[in-house]
Amino acid sequence: MTVLSQSSCEACRIGAPKVDEAEARELLTQIPDWSLIEVEGIQQLQRQYKFKNFVAAMDFANQLADIAEAEGHHPGILVEWGKATVTWWSHSIKGLHRNDFVMAAKTDALLDK
Numbered sequence: 001m002t003v004l005s006q007s008s009c010e011a012c013r014i015g016a017p018k019v020d021e022a023e024a025r026e027l028l029t030q031i032p033d034w035s036l037i038e039v040e041g042i043q044q045l046q047r048q049y050k051f052k053n054f055v056a057a058m059d060f061a062n063q064l065a066d067i068a069e070a071e072g073h074h075p076g077i078l079v080e081w082g083k084a085t086v087t088w089w090s091h092s093i094k095g096l097h098r099n100d101f102v103m104a105a106k107t108d109a110l111l112d113k
């Protein structure tokens with residue numbers, strides 16, 4: 001199996017294939033702390049990270065912004081005191097593309113730095 005955190009995003013345009021349920025289940029084994037959620041009919045990946053204070057959460061969000069820009073794929077980020085909630089989905093296909101699983105794994109990998 002390819003290591004998601006070491007993969008890159010591929011071009012994702014309208015009409016690109018959504019990840020099906022079997023594939024989602026397999027990919028989730030590499031990002032076990034993420035939840036599959038559905039918001040207004042759109043499947044998304046979500047994880048909440050805990051930090052020691054607001055500045056640490058904000059610093060994490062800024063590091064995530066850098067990798068999002070580098071990959072051309074962008075998350076939802078909610079920063080609060082001591083936590084950051086990150087949500088990944090592909091706007092262009094209104095659902096989950098493999099890119100979202102790649103980015104979730106890269107988000108986790110930020111914690112190892």
Ligand SMILES: C[C@H](O)[C@H](O)[C@H]1CNC2=NC(N)=NC(=O)C2=N1
Binds near residue numbers: 073091092093
């Ligand atoms: C033109 C640009 O590449 C696109 O709008 C990208 C930007 N970042 C994106 N991020 C996410 N999460 N989904 C998208 O469909 C998306 N599209």
